[in-house]
Amino acid sequence: MVARGATTAHRPRAEQHRFRTAIRTARRYPADEPRLAFAVPGDLATPTGGYRYDRRIIEELRRLGWHVDVANIGDGFPFPSSTQRATALAMLSAVPTGCPIVLDGLAFGALPEAGAFRWHTPLIALVHQPLALDPGLDTLQADSFRENERAALAAAARVVVTSESTARIVTGDYGVPARRVSIVRPGNDPVARAPGNSDGIVRLLSIGSVLPVKGYDVLIAALATLTDMPWRLTIAGDRMRNAAFAAQLDADIEAHGLGDRVAMLGAVPPARIIELFLASDVFVLASRFEGYGMALAEAISHGLPVVSTTAGAIPQTVPAGSGLLVPPDDASALAHALRRVIGDRGERSRLARNARAAAAQLPTWQESTRLFAGAIETVARRRERPARPSGLARDDSGVQTATA
16 A cells, blocks of 8 residues: 555644744744745654655755755655644644645545635645555546546646656656656665675565565565575565455465575665675566556666566656666566576576666666756746646647756
8 A cells, every 4th residue: 555654643733843842943043045845744754765765855955955844744644644744734824924834645635625825925835756646546546546636736836756657657647737747766876786696596575565466475476486496585674554465465375385496584674685685696576556666776876787667657767778668567478588597597687787887877876866957046036836627728738858
């Protein structure tokens, strides 16, 4: 499911007080210094790609001289209670008139009433992935998210997305005028190259929260047909976001007799993630959808061959020649691709070389943040205001593509 964190009952008042205090303090900043509020649904330290993107953009904006007031508007999103909803709106209402607000899409897409603030302050929607596209939702939930997110995005003066694929979705399916969309891909840090293993065992790595959208069930089904081959799989990702799915995945691993080949680590710290990349030979991600796929870009940065799917933005994130992509939800095709890279060292070496070459073209976090800042400055400078929903007109100009 799309939920990112567990609810903590004591947080709302404390977070609200902390944010209001920060806002009062910020009013003493020089008027000519850039400033914004950044609304995040839950703990910014949560170890997922979306939170990492938010965290790094905030850190780099501050290095560029921005005053960023972070508002933790509640960890119940995208299924907030009435109390969480009221708390979030109260925190947003404390933002001074004219101060831009960046709202993470996990919250904004489920809180369309926040759009009312657009008449006194610019709203910037940050869309990692449209909520309605999560395969863990039923039809009724998906339709509700689609309607709410359409209303929320109509109120945004600027919509920042993390990939060309998501840009096409928000303009084509959600009616966002292309001139209001900025594409700011996640950045990357300089990292060491994975040296590869020479003991005859091909070590596969998959990183991401244990959720249906990541396709771990498909991956296990594919690997169950490859027991004649020398491989080991490590899965690193939070197992608490969908306990039922995690339990079923454990049962699948046991049923296929793969318990001695598959290591389920749960959520691990960033330093451990780097260690896992360096100890691996192939990165595999069987996702049913990705709004970008930060783990895929990290694997490429480390020079690892990639086996993944054609879902969402993955074909843009994984350059041609650096990985093998198959249709999502196709265990047979995934097994064929895995057999190819596990059984052919030369193929792994070829893909690894191409991945290393592609890594040089990835943007840094500093480059991405400058583009993010530019999107905010455009809104603040022009004081853009979206048209009222009844008067929205489609704009045919091109999407602003913010890439390095």
